[in-house]
Amino acid sequence: MTTILIKNANLFYAKQVIKSDLLIEDDKITQIADEINERADKIIDADNKLVAPGLVDVHVHFREPGQVHKETILTGSKAAAHGGFTTVGAMPNVIPVPDNVDDFKNQLELNKQSVIKTLQYAPVTMNETEDKLSPIEDLAKLGAMAFSNDGHGINNAKTMFDAMLRIKAVNSHLAAHVEDQNLFNKGVINAGPVAEEFGLPAIERVAETSQLARDLILAKETGVHYHVCHLSTADGVKLIRMAKDAGINVTCEVTPHHLLLSDSNIIKDDANYKMNPPLRSENDRRDLIDGLLDGTIDMIATDHAPHAENEKNQGFLKSAFGITGIETSFPLMYSRFVKTSLMSLEQLLELMTNKPAQIFNLSAGEIKIGADADLTIIDLNKSFEIKKEDFISKGMNSPFIGQEVYGQIQKTFVKGQEVYSI
Numbered sequence: 376m377t378t379i380l381i382k383n384a385n386l387f388y389a390k391q392v393i394k395s396d397l398l399i400e401d402d403k404i405t406q407i408a409d410e411i412n413e414r415a416d417k418i419i420d421a422d423n424k425l426v427a428p429g430l431v432d433v434h435v436h437f438r439e440p441g442q443v444h445k446e447t448i449l450t451g452s453k454a455a456a457h458g459g460f461t462t463v464g465a466m467p468n469v470i471p472v473p474d475n476v477d478d479f480k481n482q483l484e485l486n487k488q489s490v491i492k493t494l495q496y497a498p499v500t501m502n503e504t505e506d507k508l509s510p511i512e513d514l515a516k517l518g519a520m521a522f523s524n525d526g527h528g529i530n531n532a533k534t535m536f537d538a539m540l541r542i543k544a545v546n547s548h549l550a551a552h553v554e555d556q557n558l559f560n561k562g563v564i565n566a567g568p569v570a571e572e573f574g575l576p577a578i579e580r581v582a583e584t585s586q587l588a589r590d591l592i593l594a595k596e597t598g599v600h601y602h603v604c605h606l607s608t609a610d611g612v613k614l615i616r617m618a619k620d621a622g623i624n625v626t627c628e629v630t631p632h633h634l635l636l637s638d639s640n641i642i643k644d645d646a647n648y649k650m651n652p653p654l655r656s657e658n659d660r661r662d663l664i665d666g667l668l669d670g671t672i673d674m675i676a677t678d679h680a681p682h683a684e685n686e687k688n689q690g691f692l693k694s695a696f697g698i699t700g701i702e703t704s705f706p707l708m709y710s711r712f713v714k715t716s717l718m719s720l721e722q723l724l725e726l727m728t729n730k731p732a733q734i735f736n737l738s739a740g741e742i743k744i745g746a747d748a749d750l751t752i753i754d755l756n757k758s759f760e761i762k763k764e765d766f767i768s769k770g771m772n773s774p775f776i777g778q779e780v781y782g783q784i785q786k787t788f789v790k791g792q793e794v795y796s797i
């Protein structure tokens with residue numbers, strides 16, 4: 376047996392940060408107490424740093440198979456460990472889309488290269504296109520964490536309705552990239568004065584909100600657990616608030632970038648500000664923050680979307696949609712929300728551990744006796760600059776490069792194994 380004793384932790388335990396020691400035996404947490412003086416193979420003095428459950432991100436893109444020049448499961452998962460994450464949900468917009476038993480099994484095999492726990496979404500429809508539903512029952516049986524066509528909206532209401540019924544029947548979750556493909560209309564930036572100033576084709580807010588309104592009604596009718604990916608609009612927050620009040624089984628995520636940036640921050644033609652959904656207005660951003668603080672929005676997810684340099688330096692019109700996020704999420708959220716007293720550290724940790732785990736029924740996101748030793752040690756007082764060269768991800772496409780932040784990840788453990796150390 377291998378034992379690790381962590382001394383002098385500021386431990387996030389039972390929804391509070393407390394002074395504590397913690398003992399790991401092999402892959403499990405076996406003791407949590409004021410003072411543990413057991414002999415151990417390794418003793419780590421946490422020196423009053425934060426010891427948190429490994430962070431949970433239900434929305435990442437690891438690009439393998441098919442686009443390994445952007446990211447691989449190995450580089451993506453190492454980047455996640457660098458960001459303090461120990462459990463992630465990988466979206467199925469890889470090539471080929473794992474929309475059948477063989478490709479899904481192959482995807483699960485590939486995911487074994489992950490240094491953290493990489494769970495797999497299955498697509499809602501074949502090849503994430505409109506016409507035909509994927510073999511939902513088979514893919515659920517193989518262990519799909521949930522179903523999503525992320526990257527594309529599901530335009531056809533009948534397709535969505537049927538998908539919801541079948542996903543509900545297997546007791547799974549439907550995570551929706553809510554976007555009407557016709558209203559999206561090949562835009563590249565949020566509709567408004569900034570789009571006009573730059574003369575770029577725009578994405579209307581109604582691309583998100585009209586499909587969301589439809590889906591909420593369908594979710595009410597079917598009872599499926601309907602989860603909204605990367606919410607971006609003020610009206611979207613209102614719709615979800617109303618739906619929750621009406622008892623509809625809806626949950627929702629928001630990304631750090633939609634909380635921290637608006638279209639007014641976009642540097643002309645810098646595609647590190649190009650993603651889908653686009654950065655919206657200051658008004659939308661404020662309402663997303665309100666929605667996060669009042670519980671309308673349930674969790675933070677990064678939508679980590681790595682691309683190669685030459686796919687992102689083509690200006691706003693031609694570059695790919697998406698930015699990396701998994702290595703900067705905690706430091707950015709901690710610096711801009713906790714340090715500024717918009718929320719407590721405990722609130723932020725809930726949004727990045729317990730809440731996503733609970734909502735997707737994952738055994739993750741909580742430090743407790745008997746749980747897997749999935750932990751991260753974070754120095755909250757350490758400030759540093761976000762630098763390209765510090766990314767482990769193959770993707771360097773971040774609008775946050777150059778920003779000064781607090782909250783440096785020092786070590787990350789998965790099942791008692793150190794998967795990142797500074």
Ligand SMILES: NC(=O)N[C@@H](CC(=O)O)C(=O)O
Pocket residue numbers: 436468525526527552649650651652678680681696697698
């Ligand atoms: N967010 C993005 O802009 N891009 C994502 C797809 C998605 O999340 O919709 C990608 O796969 O690159």
Ligand SMILES: [Zn+2]
Pocket residue numbers: 525526527552604605651652
């Ligand atoms: Zn999406």
Ligand SMILES: [Zn+2]
Pocket residue numbers: 434435436466525526678680
């Ligand atoms: Zn995505």
